[in-house]
Amino acid sequence: MNKYIYIVLLYFIIISPSCHKKPAVVEPDINIVTANILNDFPTHIAEPTLLDLSNKSIELYNSIQTFVTNSTDANLLATQQVWYASRKIWEQSEGFLFGPVSSKGLDPAIDDWPISYTEIDSVLNSSNVFTANYIQNLNSTLKGFHPIEYMIFGLGGTRKASELTTRQKDYLLALAENLKTITAQMYTEWQPQGGNYSLQVKTAGTSASVYKTRKDALLEIANAMIGIIGEVGEAKIGEPYTAMDSMLEESPFSGNSWKDFAMNIQGAKNVYMCSYSGNGSGLHALSDLYNKSLDLKITQKMDAAINNLNAYTTKFGKAIYTQRPAVESTVQILNDLKKTLDDELIPLIQTYVKN
Amino acid sequence: MIKPKTYIYITFFLLATTSIIYSCRKPQTLDDSELDERMSGGDCTVFDESAGAFGNVIGGLTDEDQRVHDVGDGFFSKTFVPFSTNSPAVGLGPLFNQLSCARCHINEGRGTVPASGQPLQSMFFKLSVPGVDAYGAPLPVQGYGIQLQDKSIAGVNPEGTMQISYSYLSEKLADGTDIQLRQPIYQFDNLYTTMPANVLYSPRIARPNFGMGLIEAISEESILRNADPNDANGDGISGKVNYVYDYITRQGNCIGRIGWKAAVPNIKNQVAKALNEDIGITTSIFPVEYETTQQGGKIELPDSIVKALTFYMKTLAVPARRNVKDETVKLGQKLFKASGCVKCHVDKHETATDVSFKPLSGQIIRPYSDFLLHDMGPAIADGRPEFDASGYEWRTPPLWGIGLNQRVNGNTNLLHDGRARNYIEAIMWHGGEAQTAKDNFKKLTKTERDALVKFLESL
Numbered sequence: 141m142n143k144y145i146y147i148v149l150l151y152f153i154i155i156s157p158s159c160h161k162k163p164a165v166v167e168p169d170i171n172i173v174t175a176n177i178l179n180d181f182p183t184h185i186a187e188p189t190l191l192d193l194s195n196k197s198i199e200l201y202n203s204i205q206t207f208v209t210n211s212t213d214a215n216l217l218a219t220q221q222v223w224y225a226s227r228k229i230w231e232q233s234e235g236f237l238f239g240p241v242s243s244k245g246l247d248p249a250i251d252d253w254p255i256s257y258t259e260i261d262s263v264l265n266s267s268n269v270f271t272a273n274y275i276q277n278l279n280s281t282l283k284g285f286h287p288i289e290y291m292i293f294g295l296g297g298t299r300k301a302s303e304l305t306t307r308q309k310d311y312l313l314a315l316a317e318n319l320k321t322i323t324a325q326m327y328t329e330w331q332p333q334g335g336n337y338s339l340q341v342k343t344a345g346t347s348a349s350v351y352k353t354r355k356d357a358l359l360e361i362a363n364a365m366i367g368i369i370g371e372v373g374e375a376k377i378g379e380p381y382t383a384m385d386s387m388l389e390e391s392p393f394s395g396n397s398w399k400d401f402a403m404n405i406q407g408a409k410n411v412y413m414c415s416y417s418g419n420g421s422g423l424h425a426l427s428d429l430y431n432k433s434l435d436l437k438i439t440q441k442m443d444a445a446i447n448n449l450n451a452y453t454t455k456f457g458k459a460i461y462t463q464r465p466a467v468e469s470t471v472q473i474l475n476d477l478k479k480t481l482d483d484e485l486i487p488l489i490q491t492y493v494k495n
Numbered sequence: 496m497i498k499p500k501t502y503i504y505i506t507f508f509l510l511a512t513t514s515i516i517y518s519c520r521k522p523q524t525l526d527d528s529e530l531d532e533r534m535s536g537g538d539c540t541v542f543d544e545s546a547g548a549f550g551n552v553i554g555g556l557t558d559e560d561q562r563v564h565d566v567g568d569g570f571f572s573k574t575f576v577p578f579s580t581n582s583p584a585v586g587l588g589p590l591f592n593q594l595s596c597a598r599c600h601i602n603e604g605r606g607t608v609p610a611s612g613q614p615l616q617s618m619f620f621k622l623s624v625p626g627v628d629a630y631g632a633p634l635p636v637q638g639y640g641i642q643l644q645d646k647s648i649a650g651v652n653p654e655g656t657m658q659i660s661y662s663y664l665s666e667k668l669a670d671g672t673d674i675q676l677r678q679p680i681y682q683f684d685n686l687y688t689t690m691p692a693n694v695l696y697s698p699r700i701a702r703p704n705f706g707m708g709l710i711e712a713i714s715e716e717s718i719l720r721n722a723d724p725n726d727a728n729g730d731g732i733s734g735k736v737n738y739v740y741d742y743i744t745r746q747g748n749c750i751g752r753i754g755w756k757a758a759v760p761n762i763k764n765q766v767a768k769a770l771n772e773d774i775g776i777t778t779s780i781f782p783v784e785y786e787t788t789q790q791g792g793k794i795e796l797p798d799s800i801v802k803a804l805t806f807y808m809k810t811l812a813v814p815a816r817r818n819v820k821d822e823t824v825k826l827g828q829k830l831f832k833a834s835g836c837v838k839c840h841v842d843k844h845e846t847a848t849d850v851s852f853k854p855l856s857g858q859i860i861r862p863y864s865d866f867l868l869h870d871m872g873p874a875i876a877d878g879r880p881e882f883d884a885s886g887y888e889w890r891t892p893p894l895w896g897i898g899l900n901q902r903v904n905g906n907t908n909l910l911h912d913g914r915a916r917n918y919i920e921a922i923m924w925h926g927g928e929a930q931t932a933k934d935n936f937k938k939l940t941k942t943e944r945d946a947l948v949k950f951l952e953s954l
Contacts, residue, residue: 238546242602243905245616248574252594256576256587262649277614279594281576282649350901352817352952356544360902363545375569388582490542 173425174354174493180420181236181361182330182338185410188417189233190327196226197323200288201316207301208309216301219292224396227285231400232416233326234371235407238364239337240329249322252280253390255287264307270314272321284322286391288315293393345495355493362423362489365408366481369445372404373474377456381467386457397456402449405474409442427485430492434484441477448473535895535954536706536813537846537858548814548899549603549705555854556810567807570800572597575774577648586795588775589651590644590784592619596804599701599773603811604896604903606701608913609659615645618913619773620657620681621697623879630740631747631882632758633695638688640784642772643696655686657698661914666923669938674923679914695886697877698912699755703896703903706862707762708809710752710893712855713866714847718750721841721865732838732928734867737890739882742767742780751882752866755911757890758881763805770796770804813860814896818953827950830943834935839891839928841865863894863954872926875910887927898952918951919944 203222207215230251233241241247259282268274275283291312293299304312328334343349344357351357376397380388391397409415414422427435448470452459459467534540541551552564574594575587584595592615593599599606599617606617620643623633635641639654647653661677668674681698683690724735737751741760751757759765767780775784777795818824831837840863849856868888878886889911897918901907907917915921925933939947 240905242546243607245598245601248594248598252574254574254576254582256648258577259649266650279646279648281574281594350905356902359543360545363543363547367547374565379569383583 170429170492170494173421173429174358176421177361177414177423177425178344178354178357179342180414180422181411182341184414184418184420185416185422186236186239186330186341187327187338189229189236189407189410190323190330193226193229193233194320194323194327196222196229197316197320200226201313201320204288204292204313204316208313211301211304211309213301216292216299220394223285223289223292223394224399227391227394227396227400228403230285231403232407232410234368234404235409235411236361236364237368238360239340240335241326244329246322246326246329248280248284250284250319250326251286252284253286254281254387255290256281257290260287260290260311264305264311270310272314272317275314275318276321283315283318285319286393288312288319289391289393291315293395295393297393297395353493353495355489355495358423358426358489358493359486361411362481362485365411365423366478366486368404369408369474369478369481372401373471373478376401376404377467377474378471380456381460381464381471384460386460389457392457395455395457398449398452401456402446405442405445405449405477409439409446412438412442423485423489426492427488431484431488434480434488437480438477438485441473441480445470445473445477531859532819532861533815533817534859535816535861536709537860539706539709539812539854539858539860540815541812542815544814544817544899544902546602546903549703549811549896549903551705551812551814553708553810553812553854560806560810563803563806564810566800567803567805570804571595571600571603571807575776583800584796586776588646588648590647590654591775592642592644592646592773593617594774596769596774600704601701601905602903603704605703605900605906605908606913607904607906608700608908611660612658614656617701619643619645619699621699621879621881623695624691624693625695627880630742632740633879633881636691636694639690639694640772643683644772644775652687653685655690656684658682658684666937668944670941672941674919676920676923677914677916679912695877695879697755697879697881700908700911700913702755702892704808705811706813706860706893706895707753707765707811708855709813709846709858709860710862710866711761711809712846712849712858713752713844713860715750717844717847718752718866722867730838731931732869734839734865734869735883735888737868737881737883751884751890755889755892756881756884757866757868758884762808763801766801766804766808770801810854814899816861816953817898818949821949821953823946823949824953825950826943827946827948827953830939830947831950834939834947835932836936837863838932839865839867839869840894841891861895864891866890866893869929870927871924871929874926875912875914875924877911894951894954896954898954918948 200222203219207219237247263282291308294303330337340349340351341357344351345354376390380386386392389397391400412422413424414420424435427438454463539553543551556564570584572595573584575584576582577587578585587594601617608618609615622636622639622641622643624636626634628634633641643657644654645656660680662680664676664678666674666676722734722736724733726733737757738748739751739758739760740747741749742764749760751760753759753765759768767778770776770778771781771784777784778801779794779798782794842861842863844860844862846855846858846860868884868890870887871889876887880886909915909921910924915924922933922936
């Protein structure tokens, strides 16, 4: 009988560790990683980017004011340079189009497209006074970055200071003031004295946040980042390319479209790496933890997309006719990046972040 | 020496214990019934809890279908402009409520109530005078048409605006908890011409777009099964079909499924109406705009784009439920049923078999609506009939996705005019046929109420 007992005991000794034993590797503390990402995103990305945007809008307003007072070509050129600089920040901020900018409809008031030429003419031909309230109530196709672009660069980007009438300059100044107001609001929406959306992100997973779990907030950040990459490939480049219609270009007057697109992807990379104003812990930290090859793939593809967009020397509106294979390749690069994020980064978050 | 029979016993014993031990290593999985609970849209369900949760495409599309969906998606977001601007989206206005579909259906979700003194952005007011037209639809108001268009292209005066303010009232629950409710007060403002004294108006917040293909695909039998217009079963709840006019087939007596009063029979009618009335875009279905000088004198959006927009809306997936295993959620679900909410917010439907478009065919879906009209009492009556819907009646709104409203749209405002700021306020506004369900809710303890709310948040 003892033999039977020995056999049974021996069996349990052999198999019991396989049931309950945990893997020998040390589990990383996922809670610390996710808390860091959510704490750093507002601090290192959202707030500094939106503060820069607000400050650049003030700078643009001041520059336009100088130009209106002293309408020289040099002052117009200076205004154009500030517009480019503002645009650089705005396009990066599109890497995180969620929260108040989306739910409060602030995006269209800043960056609607196409502009409505006939309505701009109608506004200019009217006797309406360009008060802040008047501009505030204008349709979004009559205000924001692109009408300002249209006014300071002109069709074909050949604007001369002397071409602008007093009425046009008044409108221009009022538009810049409105942009200043809205971008300031965007920043305030993330601040404690305003909407405090930073707190919503930082406290994700608690009852104080709209995000019931940290996973929800991380997916929000990731999906917003993926969203702008998709928009650049499928809409901003894809639609004019497919339609072979340069009038569908978003920033045709300044010829700034390729840089706009590159800054959009840079904005997505900022979010992924949590790198804008200093470095923090971004989504990169998650993939680095669980799938280093994926992390490498994402960063390489982001860099490749940015380099590809920056390499164009022909303006976008011309390249869609004369460099079609290259533009198609760019769309592929962007679609491929999006697919990697959709198919691999999102499942990684869903798999490893439990709450 | 061990007997052979003993070896057999030992082997059997070891196999049995092995299976028990190894069973402890199995991953935790949902059983079938729980999995079904998550799949609100059947196979057309998407697991996305982000702000983009309402904007996902259903699976199973061909490449060509996907392309049409993408074209529709593009136009849904596209800003319309007047003629003389080079854009594929021209013909805006001259009178309108918004510049694009996406401006009202924010992230393909609900609209919002404007803050005090702010203009309407994703909400509008339907208008009519008493009586019906040749199709049984409400009579348009002379000079205003069927809807107050509070925006216009430059150089044209908008029809007017509506100011919204609130008075407050309270309702006590059985345990003494005081619920503050806000009652909207509407005031026409800046009207471009006289508004007739007998005008009827009805506020409407933009509704979410996802799942509409499934709603359209529910068989007529499935909807009629829940109808009880004369309350033959005596449960105090009637459930009435709104028989409406289809402006595409030019036929009346069609089952209305879409909109706050189920006044629209299908997605394509909805798309064409919204283009015409909300954005001022003419199509072959509605080639004339009310009370305006037609810009360009032609159809502004071709049938192919109307078709793409329709297909886009038809193929938006339903977000999956969350936390279905949570015990509090389960309790809330039981209370939702026990309180009688499911009598109108019917949890389950089956879509009809459609061999021509399989993704939506034969799906078990959980919209939590019967898509029928119910008298909801005087407190939220709009007093404006629409086809067979009286001024007291509203279509039971589907509740799927309701738990994601805050995430997607930044608010939890509910009901046709957004007066309810949360679930409990929305329940407190229920009356008429829903009075009993509301009274049952009022008797719940705080723990039970919290559970019911948690269930709603899981939808």
